[in-house]
Amino acid sequence: MKSTKLFTVLSRMTGLDVQRCLHLSPAVNKSAVPEKPTQEEQVAEQQKRNEEAGQLTELVRDFLDPAEFYKLLRGIGVDFFCGVPDSLLKDFCAYVTSNTPKENHVITANEGSAIGLAAGHHLATGKTAMVYMQNSGLGNTVNPIMSLAAPAVYSIPMLLLIGWRGEPGKRDEPQHRVQGQATPGLLAALGIPFQTLPDYLEGADQAVQSAKHYMDLSKGPFAFLVKRQTFLPYKLIKEKTLDFPLTRESALKIIVDGLDNRDVVVSTTGMLSRELYEYRVQKNMGHEKDFLTVGSMGHASSIALGIALSKPKRQVFCLDGDGAAIMHMGNMATVGQGGPANYKHILINNGAHDSVGGQPTNAANHTGFSFGAVVLGCGYKEALLAVNEEEVAIALSKMKSMTGPVFLEIKVSKGGRKDLGRPTRTPLENKHDFMHFLAIN
Numbered sequence: 001m002k003s004t005k006l007f008t009v010l011s012r013m014t015g016l017d018v019q020r021c022l023h024l025s026p027a028v029n030k031s032a033v034p035e036k037p038t039q040e041e042q043v044a045e046q047q048k049r050n051e052e053a054g055q056l057t058e059l060v061r062d063f064l065d066p067a068e069f070y071k072l073l074r075g076i077g078v079d080f081f082c083g084v085p086d087s088l089l090k091d092f093c094a095y096v097t098s099n100t101p102k103e104n105h106v107i108t109a110n111e112g113s114a115i116g117l118a119a120g121h122h123l124a125t126g127k128t129a130m131v132y133m134q135n136s137g138l139g140n141t142v143n144p145i146m147s148l149a150a151p152a153v154y155s156i157p158m159l160l161l162i163g164w165r166g167e168p169g170k171r172d173e174p175q176h177r178v179q180g181q182a183t184p185g186l187l188a189a190l191g192i193p194f195q196t197l198p199d200y201l202e203g204a205d206q207a208v209q210s211a212k213h214y215m216d217l218s219k220g221p222f223a224f225l226v227k228r229q230t231f232l233p234y235k236l237i238k239e240k241t242l243d244f245p246l247t248r249e250s251a252l253k254i255i256v257d258g259l260d261n262r263d264v265v266v267s268t269t270g271m272l273s274r275e276l277y278e279y280r281v282q283k284n285m286g287h288e289k290d291f292l293t294v295g296s297m298g299h300a301s302s303i304a305l306g307i308a309l310s311k312p313k314r315q316v317f318c319l320d321g322d323g324a325a326i327m328h329m330g331n332m333a334t335v336g337q338g339g340p341a342n343y344k345h346i347l348i349n350n351g352a353h354d355s356v357g358g359q360p361t362n363a364a365n366h367t368g369f370s371f372g373a374v375v376l377g378c379g380y381k382e383a384l385l386a387v388n389e390e391e392v393a394i395a396l397s398k399m400k401s402m403t404g405p406v407f408l409e410i411k412v413s414k415g416g417r418k419d420l421g422r423p424t425r426t427p428l429e430n431k432h433d434f435m436h437f438l439a440i441n
């Protein structure tokens with residue numbers, strides 16, 4: 001990519017994009033000038049440095065255009081995409097969503113299913129699919145990679161695009177730092193060759209060619225690790241979705257306000273747990289009643305089951321998300337068949353992976369998909385549905401007196417606050433407070 005292109009790109013950036021650019025150069029942030037430069041000044045300074053770099057293109061800060069990367073992939077014959085969205089990949093995923101025929105792009109329940117799908121695509125066409133995911137999802141792929149795709153088993157080539165959260169040396173949350181540190185070793189243990197995806201076009205081209213070469217020869221998976229801010233912004237073209245009166249956060253507040261003192265909450269991965277944390281702060285409450293499932297997407301319902309079985313005198317509320325529930329929907333069978341009377345499952349359905357870019361889940365199909373039918377089929381005693389404030393309050397008080405396992409789905413509109421904070425207590429502190437609360441009351 002020519003550096004001039006970057007300048008045009010930078011000058012096109014506004015708002016959020018400028019925010020991203022703030023991280024371009026730590027040196028700019030640590031400037032000795034007494035007054036903090038404005039965002040525009042910082043971007044201008046970075047732009048100047050890029051200009052000064054002249055022929056020394058290695059000093060230029062580049063971004064990869066999702067469209068150009070997509071073209072490179074098409075160039076090696078990759079035209080089928082599947083996976084679970086990730087915030088680091090959201091611009092590329094948005095590009096794929098907008099530019100790929102629906103039958104060639106599948107957002108899967110979990111990352112393991114995406115490996116299966118890519119394998120099926122290869123069996124049917126002889127072609128290589130791309131599987132995208134956050135590195136948190138690598139664990140979900142281990143079994144199908146080792147026992148299906150590996151060169152020594154069915155030997156199925158596929159190109160993995162993995163968002164590298166918690167990359168060593170970068171600020172991130174504890175669960176991501178653990179995963180980020182382990183990611184290269186995990187790939188090595190799986191026998192998957194990998195490289196970081198270059199953020200400039202010629203580098204990406206070379207990387208894609210090497211990946212193709214490897215996959216042609218060994219017929220196994222190859223992975224790209226994608227660092228933060230590799231891709232240029234690309235906005236997801238909004239599909240028409242149904243509007244509901246509540247958002248995830250407003251629904252959450254009604255639930256929290258309606259809980260009793262001894263009730264405990266297990267909240268799902270992503271923004272819901274962050275909103276719960278902030279609401280407790282706002283209400284001057286402690287955090288001891290909440291277990292925040294910061295990672296382990298899809299496992300909140302199992303964690304809640306483990307607690308409910310051992311604490312029969314407590315009402316245990318699992319606050320789930322649609323993406324998370326679908327990721328490990330088998331849990332619903334376990335809860336339906338073995339869930340105790342005190343198990344109360346509330347699912348806030350915004351039809352999207354809202355925390356990582358808003359890509360749709362299967363539950364966005366409000367006429368052709370029903371969580372209520374699933375849980376009843378699995379053996380839950382009751383399935384309730386609410387869409388507005390009054391219905392949520394009534395359903396909550398109803399479910400408190402019902403014999404569980406019972407289920408409440410709240411349909412809400414997509415979207416959350418841009419200024420949402422992150423828990424300031426560590427996972428270990430959260431665990432300690434929560435266990436103490438469970439033990440003494």
Ligand SMILES: Cc1ncc(C[n+]2csc(CCOP(=O)(O)OP(=O)(O)O)c2C)c(N)n1
Nearest residue numbers: 136137270297321322323324352353354355
């Ligand atoms: C195994 C795994 N895969 C992917 C992610 C990235 N991730 C974090 S939150 C999230 C979306 C969750 O969607 P949903 O449960 O519908 O909740 P919402 O964000 O819409 O509130 C994803 C994909 C993850 N943390 N773990």
